[in-house]
Structures are given as structure tokens and as C-alpha cells.
Amino acid sequence: MALKQQLTDDMKAAMKSGQKERLGVIRLINAAIKQKEVDERVELDDAAVLAVLEKMVKQRRDSVSQYEAAAREDLAAVERAEIAVIEAYLPAKLGEAEIRAAIDAAIAQTGATGPADMGRLMGVLKPALAGQADMGQVSALVKQRLAG
Template sequence: MALIDELKEAQKDAMRAKDKVRLGTIRMAIAAIRQREIDDQITLTDADILAVLTKMVKQRQDAAQQYDDAGREELAAKERAEITVIETFLPQPLSDAELDALIDEAMADTGATGMQDMGKVMGQLKPKVQGRTDMGALSARIKSRLNG
């Protein structure tokens, strides 16, 4: 089942269950996906939708942190509840061992030997790990491998 169809089914289920937080979050996700489709005049693939959902999670994590810093616990809790809902549509995160194996494979496939090959390695890994790991942490991990 396509990810957009999963979201629509979950939206119907949330309506039936009268789960306002889940329903609102799913509606927000579908709206963000539709907006991106309209802006780019394309139909998003599952990988594109994962990128949108991942971005939504990151935005909510940042907002929750800012609310915590400002002492607004009720708003931070709302952001975290939305993160929980969105994460149910994301694939399971990769373990450190799985990431290391993927990095090794990408470095071998691209013949990467130094920092000048960073783009090649990231380009090969991004579609495989989108939505399953923090891209910033992945980038740092690749840099340390290429420098080491």
C-alpha cells in the first residue's frame, strides 16, 4: 500500500475513533504532502513523502526543544505527541551496525578514498536511508570514515 493511502486510511480510523490529536496531525501531514505536490507540480513518491514526514518530525523536535527552553511544557508535550503520530508512518530506524555496513558498501561501490568523494557516498546512501536515520549524523559519520 502506498504511503499516502496509509495516511488516508489512518485519517479515517482517527475520525472514527474521535482521536483529535492523531487526526489533526495526519491532516497536517497530508496537507504538507499536497502542498509540496502543488508547489513542485509533481506526484510525490513514497520516498518523497518520507522526506516530508522526516522534515515534519525534525521541525517538531526543534519546536519542542524551544518550548522546553521557554518553560512551556504543555506546548512541548503537544509537539511530542505529534512526533509520535508521524513516526508511526516512518520505517524503523537503522542500527549503528546497519549504518556502518551501508557506509562500507557505498564507499566500496564509489571507490571513495577521501573527503572529495563525500558527495558520491552521500548520493548513494540518501535514497536507502531516507527517513530511517538523521542525515546530519550520517554525514558526520561518513566524514569521520573518509578522514580516518
């Protein structure tokens, strides 16, 4: 459990160095991971931890857009700071060309031919690209590829 261990080590380092904001975000991450483990009665592997982190980033991005719409820049700034801390634990994002290559490989693997095969294709791509690509973007590229 390399990612969970890294979070624990970073939490200890943040405590020692007095980084209260970073410590708070890492504690939120650990709480979300622990909640998921308790709910599902399993110990999460790195892929599942990445899924939790992605969900947290998505929630905070939604909050930022809502805060900006309500002219609450102070709250949006807090959410952006949390996003920065959480994204430090996510792998580097893939470029569009790399995503297209992964889609082509998945099409070859599954034999997908049209829009009806999108669910099967996304089922292969989601675990392969977890944490490395925005699944909304992947879905749009898959639709585009299967349509034309």
C-alpha cells in the same frame, strides 16, 4: 502510493473513532504532502513522502527544544505527541552497525577515498537510508570513515 493510502485510511479511522489529536496530525501530514505536490507539480512516491515526514519530525524536534528552553512544557508536550504520530509512519531506524555497513557498501560502489568524495557518497546514501537513519548521524559517520 501505499503510504499516502495508509494516511487516508488512518484519517478515516481517526474520524470514526473520535481521535481528534491524531486526526489533526494526519491532516497536517496530508496538507504538507499536498503542498509539496502542488509546489513541484508532481505526485509524490513513498520515498518523497518519507522525506516530508522526516522534515516534519525535524521541525517538531526543533520546536520542542525551543519550547523547553522557554519553559513552555505544555507546548513541548503537544509537539512530542505530534512527533509520535508522525514517526508511526516512518520505517524502523537502523542501528549504527547497519549504517556503517551501508557506508562501506556505498564507498565500495563509488570508489570514495577521502573527504573530497563526501558529497558523492552522501548522494548515494541519502536515498538509500531515507527515513531509516538520521542523516546528521550518517554524515558524521561518513566524515569519520573518510578521514581515517
